[in-house]
Every structure is written in structure tokens, then in C-alpha cells.
Amino acid sequence: MTRSVSQSTSRAEAVARLNDLARKAMGVACTAVATSGFRSLAASDQSRVRELIEDFDAFTPDNDPYGERDFGAVYQDSRGCWTTRRPGECRETVFWKIDCYGHSMEWASDNPANPAVTRRVLTIMLAEEY
Secondary structure (H helix, E strand, C coil), X not given: CHHHHHHHHHHHHHHHHHHHHHXXXXXXXXXXXXXXXXXXXXXXXXXXHHHHHHCCCCCCCCCCCCCCCCXXXXXXXXXXXXXXXXXXXXXXXXXXXXXXXXXXXXXXXXXXXXHHHCEEEEEEEEHHHC
16 A cells, blocks of 8 residues: 555656656747736736746645646735735736646547656646636
8 A cells, every 4th residue: 555655646646747847948848828817918928927936835634635736826915915825905916727638639648657658738727717
């Protein structure tokens, strides 16, 4: 039993590292897409949100239950500033999500820990579009 827990932990750690790389190298280590709602934000807001996604480290058991670092949220507070920490009053919430596909992009990857058989897609969207 210890071995399977260790193997799943190692797999989750490998997936997490690959997902971190995808966030830090959007468009290079993954395909990055944005919804029309996100693209409707001001260019400066889009840029700031992308920066926060690249450096995102606000993972918790609630937003990362499997330890794969594949989902997060970025918030705009009442003053218009963007943050990864949920403010008391929120103007806007942006979600980002990494999905892992096989090379054909038709089905989920059989092994997201193996970059040779996996293509990552990072989607950025307004929370209301989820």
C-alpha cells in the first residue's frame, strides 16, 4: 500500500511540475486560450492577470485537492487591483484551468505525467463563463 501511495504522489508531483512549466511558459509549454469574456477586459488587466497566473502559488486543498496545480483564481478587488488572495469585496474573478490531452487533442491524456504523450491546454476565463 505504501508503494502505490508513493507512486501516486510521484505522479502528482510530476504532473504538478509540468503544469507549473505550462503556466510559466504559456504558449510554449502549453496551448494558451482565453475566452471572449476574458478578452473583453482591458489589455492592462489581461496582462496583469497573466502575470499572476505565471507566478501563481496560492494553492490550497480546496483549489488543488490532487496536488497537480491545475486550477486557480485571480481576483480584482474593489480598488481595481488584481490579486491571488480572495478580497472581501470582489469586482471580478478570473479562473484558469489546465487540461491534459493526448496528441490528437480528442481525448484526455492517458498519462499527464509524460510530456511525450500529453498536450496541455491552459484556459483563462471569467468565473461567470465557467
